[in-house]
Amino acid sequence: MALDLGEKRIGVAVSDELRLVARSYGVLKRKSRREDFVRYQTIITEQKISLLVMGLPIPLGGGESQKTAWVRNYTEELRQHLSIPIEYWDESLTTVQAEESMRQRGIRGRKARDRVDAVAAAFILQSFLDETVQ
Numbered sequence: 001m002a003l004d005l006g007e008k009r010i011g012v013a014v015s016d017e018l019r020l021v022a023r024s025y026g027v028l029k030r031k032s033r034r035e036d037f038v039r040y041q042t043i044i045t046e047q048k049i050s051l052l053v054m055g056l057p058i059p060l061g062g063g064e065s066q067k068t069a070w071v072r073n074y075t076e077e078l079r080q081h082l083s084i085p086i087e088y089w090d091e092s093l094t095t096v097q098a099e100e101s102m103r104q105r106g107i108r109g110r111k112a113r114d115r116v117d118a119v120a121a122a123f124i125l126q127s128f129l130d131e132t133v134q
Helices: 033-047 066-079 094-104 109-132
Strands: 002-005 009-015 022-029 052-056 086-090
Touching: 002 109, 009 033, 009 109, 022 033, 022 109, 033 066, 052 066, 052 109, 066 086, 086 109, 094 109
Parallel strands: 002 052, 052 086
Antiparallel strands: 002 009, 009 022
């Protein structure tokens, strides 16, 4: 499972059991951390997830931004509530990729805005799978 964490929305993606293909799962509206963590656990249980990939916003110039630090802080708190491993993965340009992918498929306007975070999470997860799963 991968998360594309935003200030208002969280994109969620999952993979098949063989960890070959990522797909969008959905978009969650952010609430409190506690409520977010409970919703993740529900998805993890339902989907039989064994690893969480957290999209990490690394600035194009490298280093750490304020958002990178916020995602790291959020993730470290999340680790205390989950029993599965969490890996960071560079999410650079995944929203741009998601927007372009949807545009090419004719998905525009509000429908695109409502789904972009989940599609971005799928790009994060697919990139992770492509690089790490043999």
